[in-house]
Amino acid sequence: MTKMIATRDAYGEALKELGRINKDVVVLDADLSGSTKTAVFKKEYPERFFNVGIAEQNLMGTAAGLATAGKLPFASTFAMFASGRAFEIIRNSICYPNLNVKIAATHAGITVGEDGATHQALEDISLMRSLPNMVVLSPADGVEAKQCIYKAAEHNGPVYIRLGRSKIPVIFDENYKFEIGKGVELKKGNDIALIATGIMLEKALVAAEELSKEGISARVINISTIKPIDEDIIIKAAKETKGIVTVEEHSIIGGLGSAVTEVVSENAPTYVERIGTMDVFGESGDGNELLEKYGLNVKNIIDKSKKILSK
Structure with missing residues (x-):
């Protein structure tokens, strides 16, 4: 367990x-x-x-x-x-x-x-x-x-x-080393890049496994430092994949999605789909049910990935 x-x-x-x-x-x-x-x-x-x-x-x-x-x-x-x-x-x-x-x-x-x-x-x-x-x-x-x-x-x-x-x-073991300003590539892939932060990293990893069953190779990157953000790992992903899906338990306005799009727009333009709350307030309810209601789930990560790959 x-x-x-x-x-x-x-x-x-x-x-x-x-x-x-x-x-x-x-x-x-x-x-x-x-x-x-x-x-x-x-x-x-x-x-x-x-x-x-x-x-x-x-x-x-x-x-x-x-x-x-x-x-x-x-x-x-x-x-x-x-x-x-x-x-x-x-x-x-x-x-x-x-x-x-x-x-x-x-x-x-x-x-x-x-x-x-x-x-x-x-x-x-x-x-x-x-x-x-x-x-x-x-x-x-x-x-x-x-x-x-x-x-x-x-x-x-x-x-x-x-x-x-x-x-x-718990995703990491005691050998994991965190550094301020450094993202971490947890899974290699060259079709799509899933860039996640916070609790949504676990869902990005699950989505990558599901995508692999359909022959889609998804790179998974953990961005635990939002600022200063690791531009190098983002630019590399933008250049080596067909697009990026950002995933966060935060508004798509001003959060990880915005930070990633700022980097790629100036350095390596590519397709980006942002997953987060869509310029709305939350509401009272069970936390897991709210994640589902607001689309902060594995299915949406998979759907957004396929949307980019269909372009």
Whole structure:
């Protein structure tokens, strides 16, 4: 049976380990530590944990202040509130002075499920990657999530890490090595390139297997760093295949799909089909059922691939 773990759970465990090896690590939360899993750190290092209450702008401002004092702050809340409500503080108090603040935002995407549209951040990648100095990470599973946290801690400057609520399949083993700014080719193929991020990587891998049964060779690329994006791996895919399908649990506007099309339009024009939410809000429901309703599924990846190959 496939091991399942939520990326937010991996975040909590990574924080605990970071706290042990680096005494400058501090963690801030906006009254959601049980959900964001920062409570794991709080239990081990209560003197380095700060609950600012339901005040996300203060969360970011306080984290910025701690960074100026030489601390390594991780600020957490739900992605909707981190990227939306606190945007101006992130822009002017963290990114503008290029402070060493890590924003670990949980409950991103449509799979927040029953909490509904008000809590389903489908625009956060777009918002965060528009900010100068900001690195944007979107891990595909628990293994990669832990490594993203460790690498974010090593990086000097603002980092936004996108984490999910739901348990998802573990794709990578402990030998996997994540690097900021590097995509990874997980499956070779020269007919079509499937470029995915976050929880949609697993579905891209399944789609590639299904396509292979029909004689279609699909390359699968994991882009866990949305910014700075790995242009080389995208350009190579554009030149060596007949087209690209991007797959993300985010709006097609401003997310991975937009980032990939920006790269190929300037360097190696090719057919691109984008899978994500189509300029709509989400709704309340079971996370897996919502993925199906909004076309974030294996069937749509296969259909979009065949659409390109039929041109």
